[in-house]
Amino acid sequence: xxxxxxxxxxxxxxxxxxxxxxxxxxxxxxxxxxxxxxxxxxxxxxxxxxxxxxxxxxxxxxxxxxxxxxxxxxxxxxxxxxxxxxxxxxxxxxxxxxxxxxxxxxxxxxxxxxxxxxxxxxxxxxxxxxxxxxxxxxxxxxxxxxxxxxxxxxxxxxxxxxx
Numbered sequence: 001x002x003x004x005x006x007x008x009x010x011x012x013x014x015x016x017x018x019x020x021x022x023x024x025x026x027x028x029x030x031x032x033x034x035x036x037x038x039x040x041x042x043x044x045x046x047x048x049x050x051x052x053x054x055x056x057x058x059x060x061x062x063x064x065x066x067x068x069x070x071x072x073x074x075x076x077x078x079x080x081x082x083x084x085x086x087x088x089x090x091x092x093x094x095x096x097x098x099x100x101x102x103x104x105x106x107x108x109x110x111x112x113x114x115x116x117x118x119x120x121x122x123x124x125x126x127x128x129x130x131x132x133x134x135x136x137x138x139x140x141x142x143x144x145x146x147x148x149x150x151x152x153x154x155x156x157x158x159x160x161x162x163x
Contacts (some may be wrong), residue, residue: 030154060091068157082095
């Protein structure tokens with residue numbers, strides 16, 4: 001019941017991320033992608049529908065759905081990364097495409113989440129996301145560096161998404 005109430009009474013995500021902050025997040029994604037050939041996407045959701053909560057849908061499942069819905073998987077090198085935030089559950093999920101399997105470990109992704117969690121606890125929502133994007137971009141740059149003097153195609157929009 002506690003989880004249901006959290007989802008029913010959590011404010012919408014747009015209140016925590018006004019337009020200027022969303023533009024700042026989009027700029028952080030673009031800056032990161034200038035250093036690597038991967039694609040980063042940020043999606044935030046205030047709460048799940050009450051029916052999903054009663055069905056037991058968890059943040060990880062919702063993140064996997066968003067990964068597919070936003071087509072983060074649909075990059076030439078299979079190196080897309082979704083940073084997903086579910087405010088009602090206080091959950092961060094990172095979904096990395098198969099091109100990163102064996103290159104970036106779960107502990108490294110967990111480190112990105114921990115960095116983000118620290119800033120979220122301080123109420124610094126936008127800074128938390130910008131820091132997480134920078135950390136994810138550093139991991140991508142280590143394995144998919146941008147070619148010297150070149151910029152690859154930007155396969156996914158840099159704008160953050162409200163779900």
